[in-house]
Each structure stands twice: as C-alpha cells, then as structure tokens.
Amino acid sequence: MEESHRTKETFNVTPWEVSGPVDYDKLLHQFGVKRLDHILLSRVKKLSGERLHPMIRRNFVYAHRDLDLILNDYESGKGFFIYTGRGPSGPMHIGHLVPLLFNKWLQDTFDLNLHIQVTDDEKFVYKQDAKWExxxxxxxxxxxxxxxxxxxxDKTFIFRDSEYIKNTYPLLLKIAKKITLSTARATFGFQNETNLGLTFYPVYQIATTFFEEKRCLVPCAIDQDPYFRMQRDIAESLGFKKTATLYSKFLPSLTGTYGKMSSSLADTAIWLDDDEKKVKNKINKYAFSGGQATVEEHRRMGGNPEVDVSFQWLKILFEPSDPKLRVIEHDYHTGKLLTGELKQILIERVNSFLIAHREKRKRTEKELDRYMYSGKLAKQMWGKQF
Amino acid sequence: MEESHRTKETFNVTPWEVSGPVDYDKLLHQFGVKRLDHILLSRVKKLSGERLHPMIRRNFVYAHRDLDLILNDYESGKGFFIYTGRGPSGPMHIGHLVPLLFNKWLQDTFDLNLHIQVTDDEKFVYKQDAKWExxxxxxxxxxxxxxxxxxxxDKTFIFRDSEYIKNTYPLLLKIAKKITLSTARATFGFQNETNLGLTFYPVYQIATTFFEEKRCLVPCAIDQDPYFRMQRDIAESLGFKKTATLYSKFLPSLTGTYGKMSSSLADTAIWLDDDEKKVKNKINKYAFSGGQATVEEHRRMGGNPEVDVSFQWLKILFEPSDPKLRVIEHDYHTGKLLTGELKQILIERVNSFLIAHREKRKRTEKELDRYMYSGKLAKQMWGKQF
Known part of the structure; x- marks a missing residue:
C-alpha cells in the first residue's frame, strides 16, 4: 500500500517496452539486483588504473549482479569477457551508442574480448510489419x-544472429531444453498471441554469455535483466558460469527525462545521420528544458539541471570533464547560463561527435571485416562449434 | 455420447506419442483429412505408368490432403517434389524404413526431387536425458x-537440421512469426513444462515444404498431420503453396497390431543391425499370432491374418506379390499354414532384407556425400539462402 502512495504514475520496464516515470531504486528491488556501492567503485578504479568512465562515476551505470566476482576473477588472473548487443530494427540514434561506448571503455581499460550480438532475428519477429529485407x-x-x-x-567479434546460427544452434538447443514455456511466460510476459520466434529468441541472447570459458560481464541497460536472470538460473546446470551484469539507466529522449529515447518518435531522437542543421533545430525545438519561462525569471530563479535534457546529455555522454560539467551545472542553476546557451553547448558537442562519426564511418569497411570475420577473435569464433 | 459407447479403449495420436487401439477411420474425421478413393488411386496408377506400390494398393497408405492438386500439377507439367524425415533418437528399426521406402518408390516412379530432413534438433530437445553427443x-x-x-x-537432398540451419534460419523466422503461442499449444498440446526447443521445432518441419517453388507432397504416417495442418494455415500468407500430404497407418510392433513399433521397447522391434539369430528368436518369441492355441485347433479353425503381425508385416513390407500374399492369407485362414510356418516365411524375408541392407550399408560412404553435399540437388540446396 505504502508504495502505491509514493508513486502516483506507474512505470513499466521490459526488454521491449519502457514506459512511465522509471523509479530506478524501485527497479533494483523489483529485479533483485544490487546497487553499485562505493567499495566496488573503488575496486574498479584501482584495478583499471584509470579514472572511471563518466557514466559510472556519475551514477548513470548504477547497478549490477556479481560484479565483485568479475573483479575477483580479474585480480586472480582468470580474466573475464564482455558482451553487448544491438537490435537492428532501424537506423541508429544517439541512445543506441550508450552501451556500445561504455563497452568500448571497458574493453580498452581492461584489455577485454568483446562480443557484439546483432539481433536481426529478434527484431524481425518482434516488428509485426517488418520484412526480412x-x-x-x-x-x-x-x-x-x-x-x-x-x-x-583483434579482441572484438561482431556477429549477426542469423549468420552465426551456423555455429551456435546446438548450444541454443541445449539452452532451450532447460527453459519451460511457463518460465518463459513468467519472465518475459509472453501472451497467447506472442509468436514462436519471439518465444525462442531469449535462448540466443543467453547463448552469448557462454561464448568463452571465462566469466561473462554484460554491461547494458537495466531493461535487459530478465534475460540474464534466466541465464543465471540455468547456466550451472549446463556446465557454464552465471553471468555478471552491469546496468545503466536510460538516456532520456529529447522531450523528457522519463523512459528512454524511442525510435518510434523520430523527431525526439538524434539520429546518427542527422546533419548539423537538423541537430540544431531538434535540440532547440524539442530538448526539454529545466529553465524558466522568461529570461528575466531565469536570471532571477535559475534553472533545474536535474530535469533539463541538454544538461543530462552532457552529463551522460558529451562532457567528460567534471570541472567543466560542474561549472555548467552551477551557472545553469544560478541563472547565469540561459537555456538557449546550454542548448548551444550541447548542439556543438553533438555535431562535432556526429561529424567525426560520419568521417570514421566512411573508413570502416576493412575494420568491419576484421570484427566480423578476419580479426583474431572473429576467426577464433568462426572456428568454434558449440 | 454415442462415440464413447462405440470405442471402449481410447487411443491417442500425436507426433510424439501413439497409444491405444488406433481407429484409422476416426482419425480421418478428427484430423479432417480425406480417404484415398478409387478415382484417385486410378489416377496415380495411370500417371505412374506402373503398378501401384503394395503399401498404397493394400490400403496401408490410406489418406491424403490435396493429392488431386499434386496430380493436376504433374499432369500439367508443373511437377511436384516430395519430402520425408527421420528423427535420429537412436538406432533404426524396420518401422522407420516404411516412409523412406515409400518415398523411394514415389521418387523412382515419378522422377522426383526428394528432401530428407534428419531432425537432430527435435530429438535432442524431446528426449529429456539425451546428450547432444x-x-x-x-x-x-x-x-x-x-x-x-x-x-x-542427384535428386535427393539429405540434411541435418543443425547443419542446414545456416541456410534456413531466416525462413524459420518468417514461419515462426506467423504462429502464435496459442495456436501452437492447441495444435501440438504443448504444456507449461514443454521446453522452448520443442515449441520452436514445428517451424523447421514446416520449412522443408517451402524448399522448392513446386507444390510439396509429404508422404508420412498420419501422426504427422498437425505440422502440415499448420503449414496449410500459413503457407499462402508467406507466398508459398499449401503442402499436400499422403498418410499411412503405422507398422504394428511385433507384439501387436495396436499403435506403432516403438523404439522404447527394444525387444519388440527388429533393429537394422539385428543378426539372423536375433531376428529368428524375436519373431518366434514375440510376433503376435492370429493362430490357435494348438496345432489341432489351428488345423480345424484356421488363423486370423488380420491380427497376425507376421502376416501384416508381409503385407506391408515383405511380400510384394499379390498372388503369393493371397495364397499365404488363404492358407493361414484355412489352417493349412501353421503360425510357426508363417513366422518362418517372415524370418527369411526379414533376414534376407537385412543382410542385403548391411551389405549396401558398407558401400554408401560416397553416396552419402552426394546426398548431403555434392550431388546435383544437394549442391543446389547449399547454394540457396532462404
């Protein structure tokens, strides 16, 4: 009873839908995951020998399962590997980069093997109107x-589910055999009208955690927890290790700090191919502001960076320097920095990131082949029959 | 109410279990399939230009879906292809050969492409205690x-599900997307404790009917109908043709004419590697007899070939000559032929078949490669991405 008093608006977080004002503390309890505490953060920092990534030191990456075991394995020399994914349902926007960039930091910092699963199968069976083409x-x-x-x-393997199935199918069957229909329904909320493709898919998302003998760490947004809860229920019976996880919150959409950036509302996301003018217009028009109604009021009363999307984006993605971020926060809070000026900072950062990204994009053909087929890890993985 | 009066013992026919005294007429109505009538049989005979196979002229192959459309396609020059399967849950017994031999006759007679699906995936997820190895x-x-x-x-493609998945997976996804959990439960009787491998499997059994543009004919035992009923519900929405089917009854196990020969009762089946002595002993010991209790009674009252397993095996598999079969039937019925003598006929036929089979088995390595990879059809199929 008490809980329903506290939250008036309900929220819902599943791998396929995030709606309502997400209460991240409540999610910890709902899912039974642990908060990243000070002791763990110090261990990560010490072992990495580097400054923590802004996402983790600013409490955007905030929860975990068994991160302590991962750090033990790293300390003892056993090592670990990481795994992330991308559901290719359409073009990519800024929000889709969040887990990828955080995984890159982990890979670089701890010199890790990274597997990136591109779930073409899932997105095809999930999107009712999508053609395979x-x-x-x-x-x-x-x-x-x-x-x-x-x-x-040489340490990254990017694979398409539909292509790598050649090597993984027997492993998928072993996993599928361990999961009953009733468990799958309870975990993912499958309904009578859910199709057989979607009910089978979780098996594949679990399989990647078994790609190496080392313990797996999955850094991802917290909506993915059901898969890994299920993985942890069956891993040991298959002779594998329970996966560890490291969960982030969601990057807010331009229009508000609720939920996550959505592909279905094209104008409220910044797409990787949005040009400079588009970025400027979208941020100016849609970015939810924590400022006051008029310049005079803003100067007098100050803005609220906590709900201001431009500030949040800088905090999560585009301003790695803590002193600089603090200045922006202070100036906005005291009214020295106007909403238009704050937006201008974000526009510049987003545009310079996207310009550089599109430049790199032109030169990646050879790299892509190494990630997928010819690099050291990729070659190893294609030679592996599960 | 009337129905439950007529049949005292109930029977159950699903792709995974056949139990009780199967009422084949009742199955026609239950599944909504048609009996092979005289007109169709004459058409098959005329088009084949040959004598009908004993299984079909002796009413063992007895029901169908859309066989008339198959014959139309053949007459008009469009042609058709056939498809059968084998679930490799263990070694093979005589009963497993029934659909394969009938398919071979169809292939030879109509010069057809034949796809043979070896469902290693299904059998692994079905058998709770089976290891992948x-x-x-x-x-x-x-x-x-x-x-x-x-x-x-050059017209046969034998494939393992787990290996050919490389080419079929996107097709499987297209099929899976068309089948809801509730339809699958209603069609196959999946329960809460059914695993996700078994719920996904029907998708693969359906996929093979889409391997060619021509209409598919599946000659198989009638317990496989649920798969093809489902195929026919979704085929056209995917741009394919509804499959036709041709259904047989079950070869009775040695111990009785009920149900089908079961792999789980090793002694009541004849295995392809049973030596001559084993065959003799098993048939003498277990083959259910339609004869009388003593020689004297048998001479006086005669035997009942309808329930005699040795006679039924001759009729279905081991005595292609109608006149010879009629003599055996007559002699047994009138008491001239004793049960021991009838069994002796069957023992000789089974042994000479098995000796020849084991001889051929030694020389098939090269052929297997052609069926699976290097023959004309196999090569075509490996080049095909669905």
Missing part, C-alpha cells in the same frame, strides 16, 4: 555504425 | 542407413 538493410547499416566506434579489431 | 552419434549412423536405401543421388 528491411531488417537486413538496417543490419548492414548498423554494422558500419558500430564498427565506426573503433573497437579493438 | 548421443544424438550426434545416432544421426551419423542413421544417415548411413538412409543412404543405403539407394535414393537417386
């Missing part, structure tokens, strides 16, 4: 965007 | 037994 097209485009982020070409 | 071993052995039957090496 559409998904195939988006997949090819997404692959270039992913490759442009500059992962380690 | 076990299924893999049985699959390899089964493949040799199948190849030894002597199919047309």
């Amino acid at each position: 559409d998904i195939d097209h988006h997949t090819k485009q997404n692959l270039i965007d992913i490759a442009a982020l500059g992962f380690n070409p | 076990d299924i893999d071993h049985h699959t390899k052995q089964n493949l040799i037994d199948i190849a030894a039957l002597g199919f047309n090496p």
Whole structure:
C-alpha cells in the first residue's frame, strides 16, 4: 500500500517496452539486483588504473549482479569477457551508442574480448510489419555504425544472429531444453498471441554469455535483466558460469527525462545521420528544458539541471570533464547560463561527435571485416562449434 | 455420447506419442483429412505408368490432403517434389524404413526431387536425458542407413537440421512469426513444462515444404498431420503453396497390431543391425499370432491374418506379390499354414532384407556425400539462402 502512495504514475520496464516515470531504486528491488556501492567503485578504479568512465562515476551505470566476482576473477588472473548487443530494427540514434561506448571503455581499460550480438532475428519477429529485407538493410547499416566506434579489431567479434546460427544452434538447443514455456511466460510476459520466434529468441541472447570459458560481464541497460536472470538460473546446470551484469539507466529522449529515447518518435531522437542543421533545430525545438519561462525569471530563479535534457546529455555522454560539467551545472542553476546557451553547448558537442562519426564511418569497411570475420577473435569464433 | 459407447479403449495420436487401439477411420474425421478413393488411386496408377506400390494398393497408405492438386500439377507439367524425415533418437528399426521406402518408390516412379530432413534438433530437445553427443552419434549412423536405401543421388537432398540451419534460419523466422503461442499449444498440446526447443521445432518441419517453388507432397504416417495442418494455415500468407500430404497407418510392433513399433521397447522391434539369430528368436518369441492355441485347433479353425503381425508385416513390407500374399492369407485362414510356418516365411524375408541392407550399408560412404553435399540437388540446396 505504502508504495502505491509514493508513486502516483506507474512505470513499466521490459526488454521491449519502457514506459512511465522509471523509479530506478524501485527497479533494483523489483529485479533483485544490487546497487553499485562505493567499495566496488573503488575496486574498479584501482584495478583499471584509470579514472572511471563518466557514466559510472556519475551514477548513470548504477547497478549490477556479481560484479565483485568479475573483479575477483580479474585480480586472480582468470580474466573475464564482455558482451553487448544491438537490435537492428532501424537506423541508429544517439541512445543506441550508450552501451556500445561504455563497452568500448571497458574493453580498452581492461584489455577485454568483446562480443557484439546483432539481433536481426529478434527484431524481425518482434516488428509485426517488418520484412526480412528491411531488417537486413538496417543490419548492414548498423554494422558500419558500430564498427565506426573503433573497437579493438583483434579482441572484438561482431556477429549477426542469423549468420552465426551456423555455429551456435546446438548450444541454443541445449539452452532451450532447460527453459519451460511457463518460465518463459513468467519472465518475459509472453501472451497467447506472442509468436514462436519471439518465444525462442531469449535462448540466443543467453547463448552469448557462454561464448568463452571465462566469466561473462554484460554491461547494458537495466531493461535487459530478465534475460540474464534466466541465464543465471540455468547456466550451472549446463556446465557454464552465471553471468555478471552491469546496468545503466536510460538516456532520456529529447522531450523528457522519463523512459528512454524511442525510435518510434523520430523527431525526439538524434539520429546518427542527422546533419548539423537538423541537430540544431531538434535540440532547440524539442530538448526539454529545466529553465524558466522568461529570461528575466531565469536570471532571477535559475534553472533545474536535474530535469533539463541538454544538461543530462552532457552529463551522460558529451562532457567528460567534471570541472567543466560542474561549472555548467552551477551557472545553469544560478541563472547565469540561459537555456538557449546550454542548448548551444550541447548542439556543438553533438555535431562535432556526429561529424567525426560520419568521417570514421566512411573508413570502416576493412575494420568491419576484421570484427566480423578476419580479426583474431572473429576467426577464433568462426572456428568454434558449440 | 454415442462415440464413447462405440470405442471402449481410447487411443491417442500425436507426433510424439501413439497409444491405444488406433481407429484409422476416426482419425480421418478428427484430423479432417480425406480417404484415398478409387478415382484417385486410378489416377496415380495411370500417371505412374506402373503398378501401384503394395503399401498404397493394400490400403496401408490410406489418406491424403490435396493429392488431386499434386496430380493436376504433374499432369500439367508443373511437377511436384516430395519430402520425408527421420528423427535420429537412436538406432533404426524396420518401422522407420516404411516412409523412406515409400518415398523411394514415389521418387523412382515419378522422377522426383526428394528432401530428407534428419531432425537432430527435435530429438535432442524431446528426449529429456539425451546428450547432444548421443544424438550426434545416432544421426551419423542413421544417415548411413538412409543412404543405403539407394535414393537417386542427384535428386535427393539429405540434411541435418543443425547443419542446414545456416541456410534456413531466416525462413524459420518468417514461419515462426506467423504462429502464435496459442495456436501452437492447441495444435501440438504443448504444456507449461514443454521446453522452448520443442515449441520452436514445428517451424523447421514446416520449412522443408517451402524448399522448392513446386507444390510439396509429404508422404508420412498420419501422426504427422498437425505440422502440415499448420503449414496449410500459413503457407499462402508467406507466398508459398499449401503442402499436400499422403498418410499411412503405422507398422504394428511385433507384439501387436495396436499403435506403432516403438523404439522404447527394444525387444519388440527388429533393429537394422539385428543378426539372423536375433531376428529368428524375436519373431518366434514375440510376433503376435492370429493362430490357435494348438496345432489341432489351428488345423480345424484356421488363423486370423488380420491380427497376425507376421502376416501384416508381409503385407506391408515383405511380400510384394499379390498372388503369393493371397495364397499365404488363404492358407493361414484355412489352417493349412501353421503360425510357426508363417513366422518362418517372415524370418527369411526379414533376414534376407537385412543382410542385403548391411551389405549396401558398407558401400554408401560416397553416396552419402552426394546426398548431403555434392550431388546435383544437394549442391543446389547449399547454394540457396532462404
């Protein structure tokens, strides 16, 4: 009873839908995951020998399962590997980069093998109106965007589910055999009208955690937890290790800090191919502001960076310097910095990121081949029959 | 109410279980399939230009869906292809050969492409205690037994589900997307404890009917109808043709004419590697007899070939000559032929078949490669991405 008093608006977080004002503390309890505490953060920092990534030191990456075991394995020399994914349902926007960029930081910092699963199968069976050709097209485009982020070409394996199935199918069957229909329904909320493609898919998302003998760490947004909860229920019975996870919150959409950036509302997301003018117009028009109604009021009362999307984007993605971020926060809070000026900072950052991204994108063809087929890890993986 | 009066013992026919005294007429109505009538049989005979196969002229192959459309397509020059399967859950017994031999006759008679699906995936997820290595071993052995039957090496494609998945997965996804969980539950009787491998499998059994543009004919035992009922519900929405089917009854196990020969009761089946002595002992000991209790009674009252398993096996598999079969039937019925003598006839036929089979088995390695990879049809199929 008490809980329903506290939150008036309900929220819902599943791998396929995030709606309402997400209460991230409540999610910890709902899912049974742990908050990243000070002790763990110090261990990560110490072991990395580097400054923590802004996402983690600013509490955007905020929860985990068994991160302590991962750090033990790293300390003892056993090591670990990481895994992330991309659902190629359409073109990519800024929000899609969040887990990829965080994985890149982990890979670089701890010198890790990274597997990137491109779930063309999932997106095809999920999107009722999608043709296979559409998904195939988006997949090819997404692959270039992913490759442009500059992962380690000998320690990164990017694979399409539909292509790598050749090597994974027996492993998928072993996993599928361990999961009953009733467990799948309870975990994912499958309904009578859910199709057989979608009910089978979780098996594949679990399989990647078994790609190496080392323990797996999955850094992803917290909506993916059901897959890994299920993985942890069955891993040991198959002779594998329970995966560890590291969960982030969602990057807010331009229009508000609720939920996550959505592909279905094209104008409220910044797409990787949005040109400079588009970026400027979208941010100016849609970015939800924590400022006051007039310049005079803003000067007098100050703005609220906590709900201001431009500030949040800078905090999560575009302003790595803590002193600089603090100045922006202070100036906005005291009314010295106007909303238009804050937006201008973000516009510049987003545009310079996108310009550089599109430049890199042009030169990634060779890298993509290494990530997918010819690099050291990729070659190893194609030689592996599960 | 009337129905439950008529049949005291209930029977159950699903792709995974056949139990009780099967009422084949009742099955026609239950499944909504048609009986093979005289007109269709004459058309098959006329078009084949040959005598009908004993299984079909003796009413063992007895029901169908859309066989008339298949014959139309054949007459008009469009042609058709056939497809059968084998679930490699263990070694093969005589009963497993029934659909394969009938398909071979169809292939030879109508000069058809034949696809043989070896469902290692299904059997692994179905058999709770099976390891993948076990299924893999049985699959390899089964493949040799199948190849030894002597199919047309340029018109036959034998494939393992787990291997050909490389080419079929996107097609599987298209099919899976068309089938809801509730339809699958209603069609196959999936329960809460059914695993996700088994719920996904029907998709693959349907996929093979889409391997060619021509209409597919599936000659198989009637327990497989649920798959093809489902195929017919979705085929056209995917741009394919509804499959036709041709259904047989079940070869009775040695111990009785109920149900079908079961792999789980090793002694009541004749295995392809049973030696001459074993065959003799099993048939003498277990073959259910329609004869009388003593020789004297048998001479006086005669036997009942309808329930006699030895006679039924001759009728279905081992005595192609109608006149000879009629003599045996008559002599047994009138008491001239004793049960021991009838069994002796069957023992000789089974042994000479098995000796020849094992001889052919030794020489099939090259043929197997053609069926699976290097023959004309196999090569075509490996070049095909669905």
